[in-house]
Structures are given as structure tokens and as C-alpha cells.
């Protein structure tokens with residue numbers, strides 16, 4: 606089937622109590638690892654491209670890699686989404702260039718300016734058959750060159766969501782309930798330590814999510830910053846020459862619970878990066894004489910596939926939902 610929008614995926618996910626995984630793509634191995642996992646598990650999937658990914662790999666290369674994945678996996682719905690679009694022009698370029706979904710992230714602007722820019726993108730996108738994700742509330746962490754400190758982040762205010770969705774016409778809404786971008790989501794002093802000395806982050810604000818759900822019945826909610834930063838891969842990175850002290854993510858059981866509620870899209874990027882990096886470091890350390898990139902990219906691609914397989918089954922619950 607051709608690339609799809611997220612409309613039907615989200616409706617089924619909302620009704621079925623699961624979420625769709627949205628994974629960032631930057632090169633061929635990542636596209637292959639994600640879509641091989643989704644194809645084998647008969648799972649719908651969202652492939653998303655950031656401004657930084659476009660700058661790194663080029664719009665056309667990424668679109669063509671995704672089109673190749675669509676040809677190779679004809680039985681599963683695949684959406685191509687712009688992650689964190691920061692201007693009308695960037696969103697327009699992706700809409701004109703074959704994306705089926707865009708995010709306009711005007712969450713750093715005032716409420717009124719966020720509405721105005723989101724509405725402008727929605728009007729253009731809908732006229733071209735493309736859906737729009739917007740954001741209300743600010744996540745901490747790093748995305749592209751924007752670094753939002755924990756002090757500047759703020760939870761979504763549920764009393765604003767109905768007016769925002771009504772006035773913009775957006776198709777889904779990313780909210781801030783305590784998730785955060787990157788591999789260092791919380792500082793050690795924001796966490797407690799369990800008996801094994803592992804950092805335990807503060808729980809997500811399910812009260813904020815539930816209040817948003819009440820005000821937006823049947824409406825798809827999105828969670829960004831939802832990597833779990835598995836300690837197994839942090840250890841692997843550190844064991845083979847890396848240095849990632851105190852990396853910490855969102856516990857998977859909390860994301861599973863969110864997926865059973867109105868959260869229809871969960872964004873995961875850092876976990877893929879971590880799995881690739883850990884495996885490349887390990888391969889390099891164990892094979893110091895190898896220099897063919899295919900040799901170390903092969904286990905890295907397999908690590909992406911294994912990570913996505915685990916997420917689709919155990920976190921998102923969308924296996925078999927294609």
C-alpha cells in the first residue's frame with residue numbers, strides 16, 4: 606500500500622488501547638531496521654524525519670529510502686512524518702515533497718502565536734491531504750539545536766487544550782507530562798536510586814494526561830521524549846570506550862500505561878541511537894582490524910531491529926495491528 610496518513614492508525618489505536626511507534630530515521634540502516642521489525646510483526650509504523658535529519662541526509666534521499674521500505678513492506682501502513690517542524694516554510698516543503706504528516710512545534714511561542722502558526726500549517730496541510738501534529742507545553746531536553754532546560758520546561762495546562770485544538774484544527778496534540786528529549790532526561794538529583802544504585806526518575810504526570818483526555822474525547826495525544834535509555838546499552842557503550850554517566854530514561858511500564866490511554870503516538874529515537882552506538886563500539890573493539898563499514902553497520906542494523914521489535918510488542922502493543 607502507498608504511504609498513509611496517521612488518521613486511521615490513530616483511530617484504531619485509540620479504540621484498541623495501544624499506540625503507534627514513531628521512530629526517527631537518518632540513514633538506510635535505521636530505515637531497514639525499523640521497517641523489517643514492523644513488517645515481520647505486521648505493525649503499523651511512523652517514520653519521522655527531523656530538520657537535522659534532512660540537513661544530514663537530504664530530503665530526497667530520505668523520502669526515497671522510505672519509499673523503498675514501502676515497496677519492501679507492502680502489507681503494513683507506513684506514514685512519513687516531519688518531526689519538530691519549526692516554521693511554515695519547512696512544513697510546506699515536506700508537504701510538497703511527499704510527507705503524509707507534519708509536526709509544527711510552536712510550543713516555545715506564546716499561546717496566541719502557537720495557535721496562529723499551527724493554524725496556518727493546518728490550512729495548507731489539509732488542503733493537500735496531509736495531517737498535522739501540534740504541541741502545547743514544553744519538554745525539557747535537546748532537539749536539533751534547541752536545548753530547553755528543566756527550569757524552562759512546563760507541563761501542558763489542560764484548561765488550554767480544547768481551545769487550542771478547536772482554533773487550530775490540528776489532528777493530534779503532543780503534550781508535556783514529564784517526558785524529555787535525549788539520553789539524560791533527568792539529573793541525578795531529580796531521581797532516587799534503587800537498591801542496585803540505578804537512577805529512578807520521577808513518575809509521569811498521569812493526572813495531566815487524564816485531564817487532557819477528559820477535555821478532548823476521542824482525540825489522539827502524542828508523547829515525545831519517550832526513550833527508556835535501557836541500562837544494558839548504556840553499560841555496553843561505557844564498557845567499549847564510551848562515557849555516558851547517569852543516562853536515564855522513562856520506565857517502559859509507564860509508557861505502556863500511556864499507550865492504553867489516549868496516547869496514540871510515542872516517539873522513540875534515543876534508544877535506537879544508543880543500541881546502534883553500543884553495538885558499533887563493541888564491534889570495533891572486538892575487531893580492531895576490520896574497516897569495511899558493512900561489517901559494523903550490520904550488527905548496528907540488527908540492534909535497531911531488535912530494539913524496535915521489543916518496543917512494538919512490549920511498550921506500544923501494536924504488533925499484529927496492521
Ligand code: G3H
Nearest residue numbers: 655657658748749786874
Ligand atoms: O526530538 C528530536 C529527535 O530525537 C530528533 O533528533 O534533531 O537530533 O535529529 P535530531
Ligand code: 13P
Nearest residue numbers: 787829830831832874875
Ligand atoms: P527521545 O529522545 O526520548 O528518543 O525522544 C525522541 C523524540 O521525541 C523525537 O521527536
Ligand code: ZN
Nearest residue numbers: 748829830872
Ligand atoms: Zn520530540
